[in-house]
Amino acid sequence: MAASWCTTSSPSTSELAARFALWPCSSPSATTTSWRRSWQALVSQHRRRGHFLQIWGTESLCVQEEMAEAKGVSLAAAKERGQLVFLEGLKSCLDLLFGEEEQPGQPSPLQFLSGSTCDLRALFDFVRVSLSAADSWKGPVLLVDDLSVLLSLGAAPVAVLDFIHYCRVCVCCQLKGNVVVLVHSNEDSEDEENELVVNSLCHHSDLILWAEGLATGFCKDVHGQIKIIKRLSLRQAAEQDLVQIYQYKIQDRNVTFFARGLSAAVL
Amino acid sequence: ELPAPLLDDSHGKELGDEAAAVKPEDFQDSMKIAWRYQNLPKMEVSPTTHTKFGHYYDISKKMSPELCQSVKLHSFYLHEELPFEPKMKTWNMNSGYARLLQSIQRIISQEGFDGSDPQKKQRNVLRIGIQSLGSILWGDDVCCSDTPEDPQSLTKFLYVLRGLLRKSLSACIITMPAHLIQNKAIMERVTNLSDMVVGLESFIGSERETNPLYKDYHGLVHVHQIPRLNSLICDVSDTKDLAFRLKRKQFTIERLHLPPDLSDTVSRASKQDLAGSAKLLSSGCGAMAIGKKHLDF
Numbered sequence: 001m002a003a004s005w006c007t008t009s010s011p012s013t014s015e016l017a018a019r020f021a022l023w024p025c026s027s028p029s030a031t032t033t034s035w036r037r038s039w040q041a042l043v044s045q046h047r048r049r050g051h052f053l054q055i056w057g058t059e060s061l062c063v064q065e066e067m068a069e070a071k072g073v074s075l076a077a078a079k080e081r082g083q084l085v086f087l088e089g090l091k092s093c094l095d096l097l098f099g100e101e102e103q104p105g106q107p108s109p110l111q112f113l114s115g116s117t118c119d120l121r122a123l124f125d126f127v128r129v130s131l132s133a134a135d136s137w138k139g140p141v142l143l144v145d146d147l148s149v150l151l152s153l154g155a156a157p158v159a160v161l162d163f164i165h166y167c168r169v170c171v172c173c174q175l176k177g178n179v180v181v182l183v184h185s186n187e188d189s190e191d192e193e194n195e196l197v198v199n200s201l202c203h204h205s206d207l208i209l210w211a212e213g214l215a216t217g218f219c220k221d222v223h224g225q226i227k228i229i230k231r232l233s234l235r236q237a238a239e240q241d242l243v244q245i246y247q248y249k250i251q252d253r254n255v256t257f258f259a260r261g262l263s264a265a266v267l
Numbered sequence: 268e269l270p271a272p273l274l275d276d277s278h279g280k281e282l283g284d285e286a287a288a289v290k291p292e293d294f295q296d297s298m299k300i301a302w303r304y305q306n307l308p309k310m311e312v313s314p315t316t317h318t319k320f321g322h323y324y325d326i327s328k329k330m331s332p333e334l335c336q337s338v339k340l341h342s343f344y345l346h347e348e349l350p351f352e353p354k355m356k357t358w359n360m361n362s363g364y365a366r367l368l369q370s371i372q373r374i375i376s377q378e379g380f381d382g383s384d385p386q387k388k389q390r391n392v393l394r395i396g397i398q399s400l401g402s403i404l405w406g407d408d409v410c411c412s413d414t415p416e417d418p419q420s421l422t423k424f425l426y427v428l429r430g431l432l433r434k435s436l437s438a439c440i441i442t443m444p445a446h447l448i449q450n451k452a453i454m455e456r457v458t459n460l461s462d463m464v465v466g467l468e469s470f471i472g473s474e475r476e477t478n479p480l481y482k483d484y485h486g487l488v489h490v491h492q493i494p495r496l497n498s499l500i501c502d503v504s505d506t507k508d509l510a511f512r513l514k515r516k517q518f519t520i521e522r523l524h525l526p527p528d529l530s531d532t533v534s535r536a537s538k539q540d541l542a543g544s545a546k547l548l549s550s551g552c553g554a555m556a557i558g559k560k561h562l563d564f
Contacts, residue, residue: 090426090429090433090434093426093427093430094427094430094431094434097358097368098372113359113423114359115359148456148459149459152419152422152423152425152426152456152459152460153419153422153423153426154359154419154423184459186455189452189455190450190451190452190455191451191452192452193452194452194455194456218503220503220505250500251500252498252500
């Protein structure tokens with residue numbers, strides 16, 4: 001199941017308009033994992049022909065590599081083949097705060113942390129420069145994990161939305177690629193800034209994957225449900241958005257998706 | 268002031284004795300249980316009743332000074348630290364947090380916890396404990412005001428700390444006075460930036476202190492988040508309802524176990540009252556929690 005929806009947003013077909021996909025997640029525990037499972041399915045599907053630029057906010061490279069290995073995706077190999085460029089947010093942050101004085105021509109992508117600037121221009125410049133350096137890339141994918149962290153680091157919601165807007169123009173419009181972003185959200189969240197970012201992103205995205213826990217509470221056999229919303233209304237005003245709901249169970253090295261009420265425990 | 272550790276097996280033996288003492292009583296006073304539950308294993312209140320897991324402490328005694336001195340301890344007391352060095356880059360963060368981070372980074376680097384000293388034979392883990400983060404003791408007003416002056420300092424601190432911990436052999440436990448933080452948005456962000464989040468809710472001063480459901484306990488333990496480090500799935504426990512008890516020598520965390528309703532005045536009204544206060548319990552915990560009156564069998 002995870003593989004099939006990835007195919008429809010593949011950038012390999014030139015007729016397809018560039019897509020902007022957004023994955024809001026609530027209850028970080030199981031759902032963030034399912035998002036990572038799904039993006040790894042995306043990577044493994046595209047590893048022969050796709051190219052990825054990923055920005056990691058909350059996990060270090062070695063953790064990401066281990067999780068990818070579990071699915072048979074080698075991030076190190078992808079990097080060597082020139083298919084993957086990544087920015088490790090944690091490492092970048094430490095380099096900025098504890099490292100040597102930065103070179104004037106090479107500002108840190110997370111420069112906004114030091115307060116010298118309040119926008120995310122340096123981060124966008126990193127994205128733009130990385131993509132322009134890879135001339136042979138067709139249909140690149142920009143993965144951001146996760147955008148909510150930027151707010152925790154002091155970026156204003158408007159700055160975050162501006163950053164995503166510039167990324168869309170660069171990746172989707174100019175390079176005919178895709179942008180995939182992870183955000184966290186809660187039904188009863190009081191984080192207004194985060195909700196502003198999430199709502200604005202939902203409004204502009206072509207595809208939304210909304211993973212959340214079950215409304216009925218914890219269940220051993222069904223860890224959560226995923227709502228796939230195809231924003232057909234963006235293309236034509238009269239069209240209704242297509243909503244599909246599946247439930248899932250996360251295992252050691254796999255995630256199984258099934259229709260509601262049809263988990264293996266029930267059948 | 269640290270509690271004295273129990274270094275021998277006497278604690279395990281004590282627990283075993285307690286468990287053994289309980290059993291003969293149960294046998295004499297055995298109750299008939301519904302046939303459906305007859306063959307289920309007997310529920311253990313605490314998973315470690317018969318096994319020794321982790322470290323145990325006697326909270327009625329203090330840790331001996333000799334033991335404290337035998338290990339390398341680094342402490343950080345904000346008001347005794349040197350003033351913030353002017354040549355440091357602007358961190359755009361509360362200076363108390365910034366100095367703490369610098370201190371932690373210095374210890375990690377000097378003691379080789381970041382793997383910078385390959386000759387070091389004994390690889391140990393740096394254990395960091397930070398108390399009352401977010402309180403006024405750290406120069407932060409997040410606990411005093413609904414609209415703090417610099418709400419991002421706390422979350423930036425946690426992010427940078429996460430970076431330091433991820434790239435070194437260290438672990439950190441932080442306590443926060445969450446009941447004082449009015450701004451819920453900050454607590455949501457703090458939760459998202461943490462690996463594991465556990466809340467303790469004391470009954471003292473609340474109506475639950477006199478609630479018969481909770482008479483054996485002193486408070487509840489809420490597990491808000493469990494870590495998924497280097498794996499896709501975390502080890503989720505079967506029970507979500509945990510309570511803590513402060514005994515004379517021990518602080519224990521147990522499964523919240525509802526006693527059977529043996530009172531003489533079992534009536535619909537009282538059942539609804541109890542069910543109302545037990546509304547937070549998950550469905551796995553006792554039939555008494557099903558409080559709707561038309562489902563009374």
